[in-house]
Amino acid sequence: MYLVTGATGIIGRPLVEELLSGGAEIRAITRDPQQAGFPVGVETFAPEAIHTALRGIHGLFVHPRAAKDNTDELLRLAAEQGVRKVVVMSAINVDDDPGQQPSRYNGDRNAEVERAVTASGLPWVAVRPSSFAINTLGMWRGQLAFGDTVRGPYGGFAEAVIHERDVAAVIARALLDDALLGRRMSITGPEALRLDEMVPIIGAAIGRPLRFQEVPAEAAAQAMIRNGLGEQFVRALMARYRREMERPATVTTEVETILGRPARGFADWVADHAGAWS
Numbered sequence: 001m002y003l004v005t006g007a008t009g010i011i012g013r014p015l016v017e018e019l020l021s022g023g024a025e026i027r028a029i030t031r032d033p034q035q036a037g038f039p040v041g042v043e044t045f046a047p048e049a050i051h052t053a054l055r056g057i058h059g060l061f062v063h064p065r066a067a068k069d070n071t072d073e074l075l076r077l078a079a080e081q082g083v084r085k086v087v088v089m090s091a092i093n094v095d096d097d098p099g100q101q102p103s104r105y106n107g108d109r110n111a112e113v114e115r116a117v118t119a120s121g122l123p124w125v126a127v128r129p130s131s132f133a134i135n136t137l138g139m140w141r142g143q144l145a146f147g148d149t150v151r152g153p154y155g156g157f158a159e160a161v162i163h164e165r166d167v168a169a170v171i172a173r174a175l176l177d178d179a180l181l182g183r184r185m186s187i188t189g190p191e192a193l194r195l196d197e198m199v200p201i202i203g204a205a206i207g208r209p210l211r212f213q214e215v216p217a218e219a220a221a222q223a224m225i226r227n228g229l230g231e232q233f234v235r236a237l238m239a240r241y242r243r244e245m246e247r248p249a250t251v252t253t254e255v256e257t258i259l260g261r262p263a264r265g266f267a268d269w270v271a272d273h274a275g276a277w278s
C-alpha cells in the first residue's frame, strides 16, 4: 500500500495513475477529498486524517508543496507507523544558493523538505526534476490566445524540460523498487531546447505558424509584474535566465537509465497536451 501526498497536483495525478497501472493499492491525501475525482480504488484522506492514512503503508511519497509546513510531523508519524520507504521530490536546482532559486520566492521549500526526508532515519529516495514542460502553458497560452507570436525575454535560454509523466514514472519506480534507495537523482528531459525553439514545436503540433519574438528583459519583467507575478520571483527568474545563458543546459540520462526507455521529448509533451493550447 502506498500513500501519495500532493496527489491532485501536476505530478500527483500521473503518479496515482502510474502506481495504479502497476497494480499497487493507493491512498491519497488532498485538502478536499470530495473534489479529488480519483479513479475508483483510490482511498482518499484529508491531511487531518494522516494518522489513519499512514496505517499499513509501505511507501510514502512526500510532495514538497503539500508537505512543506508539516514535514517533520509527517515523517515522525510515518516512522511510528512502520513506513518502510519515503520518496521525496525536490528540484534540480535544490543545492543552488537559495537566493537564486526563483520558486523559493513563491514559497516553495524544496531543500528543507528533501533534507528532512534524508535525515529522517527512514530509507529514502530523492527525485530532483528539471523544469516541467507544463510550465510553458502558464508562460505562453495567454499570449497565444490572441495571436501567433510569443513575446518574451531570453529566447536563447535553453533547458531540458521534463514531461510530468516521466517525473511520475520515476517516482513510482522509486516507490515500487528498492534499487534506487539512498539516491538523489537529477532527472531531465532528453534534450535542451531554446525558448525560441520550443514555440515553433508547439505550432507544428497544433497547426499554427507560431514564433518567438525577443523583447528586452526589463520590459518583459515589468509586464510579468503587472500581470501579477511577485517582483522578487520575476527578478530571480530573469537572473536565472541571464546566468544560465552563459553555460550549457544540464541534460541527464537518468530517466532512460531508470525506466529502460527514453525520456519523453518536448514534442511528445505538446502532443499529449495539444488541446490545452486552443
Ligand SMILES: NC(=O)c1ccc[n+]([C@@H]2O[C@H](COP(=O)([O-])OP(=O)(O)OC[C@H]3O[C@@H](n4cnc5c(N)ncnc54)[C@H](OP(=O)(O)O)[C@@H]3O)[C@@H](O)[C@H]2O)c1
Binding pocket: 005, 006, 007, 008, 009, 010, 011, 012, 029, 030, 031, 032, 063, 064, 065, 066, 067, 089, 090, 091, 092, 103, 108, 109, 110, 128, 129, 130, 131, 132, 135
Ligand atoms: N514547476 C516546475 O518546473 C518544477 C520543477 C522542479 C520542481 N518543482 C517543485 O515541485 C513542486 C510543485 O509540484 P507540483 O507542480 O506537482 O505542485 P502542485 O500541483 O502545485 O501542488 C500539488 C498539490 O499539493 C497541494 N498543495 C498545493 N499547495 C499547498 C499548500 N500551500 N498547502 C498544502 N497543500 C498544498 C494541492 O493538493 P490539494 O489541493 O488536493 O490538497 C496540490 O494539488 C514545488 O515544490 C516546485 O518547486 C517544480
